[in-house]
Amino acid sequence: MPLGQAMKGYALVLAAATLWGSIGIFYREIIGYGLSTMSAVLARGIIACIILLVSLGIWRRDLLCIHIRDIPYFAVMGFITVTLVFSFYANAIMLVGVSVAAVLQYTAPAFVTLIAWQVYGEPLARPKIVALGLCMAGVVLIARLYDSSGVQLNLVGLLYGLASGITFGLYSILNKRAVKLYSAWTVTTYNLTFGTLFLVLIQAPSLANLLAAPSAVWPLVIAMAIGPTVLAHGLYVNGLTRVPASNASIVATWEPATATILAFAILGERLDGLQLLGAAAIITGVILLSRKGA
Template sequence: MFLSKNRLAYFYVFLGAALWGVIGLFIDRLAQADFSALQIVTLRVVSASAMLMMFVGFKDAKLLKIDLKDSMSFIGTGIFSIVFFNWAYFTAIEEVSLSIAVILLYTGPAFVIILSRIFFGEPMTGRKVGALVLTLLGCVLVIKVFPITADRLSWYGLLVGLGSGFGYAFYSIFGKHALQKYHPLTVITYTFVFASIVMLPTSGITIEIKQLASVDVWLQILGLGFFPTALAYYLYTVGLSMVESGRASIAATVEPLVATLLGVWIFNDVLTSFQIIGMLFVLSAVVLVQFRGRVKADLKQY
């Protein structure tokens, strides 16, 4: 029973991370429609918030009830994580490069492991550390960070990039805390509600009517809000409720693999040998981070 639940948890995390990996498809189409990066993030958050509120309201309105004293958890997932890490991530892209910004973002699992140790007492095992090293090396190879030239480096960019990883980690930490009391649907709904409250008035979004005149644009906005956002976060949050935060965050690093493979399939990108090795590193890390739980589960059978 334990083994089945463990596998199901990682399945949810993998599927959620895989959906995060398809976000490029929607961003590319909206960028072609002259939406800025900040506008796209705002549309993503607001559309997800609206869909989740309507869905949960129809499904079970009781899930929308929260204690005001618990708002800090949703401020953490929505503002400290979603809003902050998106700002830091896009700033890092401008200061350094997309590939380096992605790697800095994926320092998130390291922060999750450290913070989970502090707040939840989750053990910092050798397997976790080994999986983390494999993950970082794998992402470096998959995203093709090297060679790094001097003009691609900026201390401010590196610092903000690490900040994006820290903000990315906050979702797993605050989300894990909120899940001790609330349903995953409640957690993600209020995550995007709080994020929307901040982003709408502060993003400076100025969308011309003609940008919203296309049916295709609306389909892209709805697709962006649903697949790599509402559904992806729901699946990841369900998985997070069943396994340790550190393990879930490491398993979620399959996202850049999916994005890279999508680039090969959709945009005819060519995989290099280093990228293939990097993918194997990440997949090895994902297997490694699950291994201990499986051994314990097997021992419980006897």
Template sequence: MRLFGRRRFGALAFAVLVLAWASSFSVVKVGLGYAPPVLFAGGRTLLSGIIMTAVALAWGGSLDFRRDWRIFAFLGAFNVVLFIGAQTFAIMYLPSGTAAVLIYLQPILVGVFAWAVLGESLTPMKVLGLLLGFAGIVAVSSSGLLGAAEEITPVGVACGVASALFWALGTVGFKKYEARISTLWAVAVPFLAGGAVLTALGLLLESPAEISWTVPLFSSVLYSAFVGTGLAWLLFFGLVRAGEASRVASYIFVVPLAAVAIGAVFLDETLGPPLLVGAALVVSGIYLVNRTPRGAKEPPE
């Protein structure tokens, strides 16, 4: 995990993280055509939890569950059950552009919570950078916002904002307690338990008879479990452990941009001028959030 603190490895980890989460949007979209949403979300998170538990048993070190169960319960509740659950319903009840705007309030909320809880700096430049990044998400999602007012429901808006809030709290909570738990176990235990809860909830709300057991479904579940969930969250937590939570969260603004580009390439979705405007705003925002003030020391290579 010390590798995450090195600039070159950190840049590579960010690139892989963005590609993993961005590609998962298209992969999950395909999978949802063959399974109901809550069962699909539960299945992929549970499978990811099983995989990461095996990895943690091999390389995660010792686990003091009796001492740290409250931390695992917190991470499982906020990063898995509440976040993924609210995100699923936001996508169900809102146009995709509107859902993206609301869910990607997360970096701004992380900046505020990290300042209040962790004592991280919240300079005017960092605030401006977070707002520019969010403006970029709005620009990219503009096609989903225009003319969609009749499709926007109060339940969908509430779920979208809630998902951003839960994700932000889970991120700051991990940063606060990072010294007590292994990063591998911080992914494995919450996703194993949270996946079981989501799967049980899906069995109560939906019918397994609605699932079409096809190759695209299996491929979607496997990819989203291995890459979009297990690998991505391991990289995300490793990067949060190595740096400021607010700085790491600012890079999450890139995910919707990459997702739109991937969707255009593989799913023939429209790629227009809003992406270019959004990309410029996001890059500007990330620069402002992560710029090193004059007189401050640069991180080691």
């Protein structure tokens, strides 16, 4: 693949990771209005699906067409990469705290690198291994896993977090296959739609809390559905058409760095020296990964 296309792919993934990094700010504000965590997750998925289906129905109806034989694949992909990822990650946050949950979520590149190596035959070259190590070390520093006073150890929560990392790792693998057959926006739409349908079925009691939400919260919900959901997923899946799945997953570890920066800028949370070092490690890993031959 031409170097220019690869660089564009990395830029798309970085943009997606930046948008994903804002999700914590949205959740914090939305839950502050009295919604439960799962109600906020449901709202995010439902509004995102409405936006995608209506937009494509008006402007690109052709992108809504898929072969009937691929419906089971999209259903499984949506269940794994939306229903399970959203649910596991939310439960991990509640049980072990944001820092540990974020670190466990971003064990995903390790799983993707190994799975892509086996499934797609993507080479496990030394630069990729070094980049993976730098990115994971950076995530640990940014999430402050070294600060044991902030870690709430809970076996069930740790298992939820690990499951979140595994399922999030499968996100790149499953989408990589789908974008070989369909547009990135087709994949994004059906992924979120099936995933949200399963969420509604599993989390039906949360609908009552969602329906009782004050009107003032909906602009935030819509913004969350557009930015870190529709656009982020679309950009990431587009990026997968240009770069290897394992590389994209490693580059996406920029998300926790973005989340930390936004928390500092918007919420006033301070960055210490080790967190800055972690951000630098992730950036270095991203640059190393984007070089030709990685």
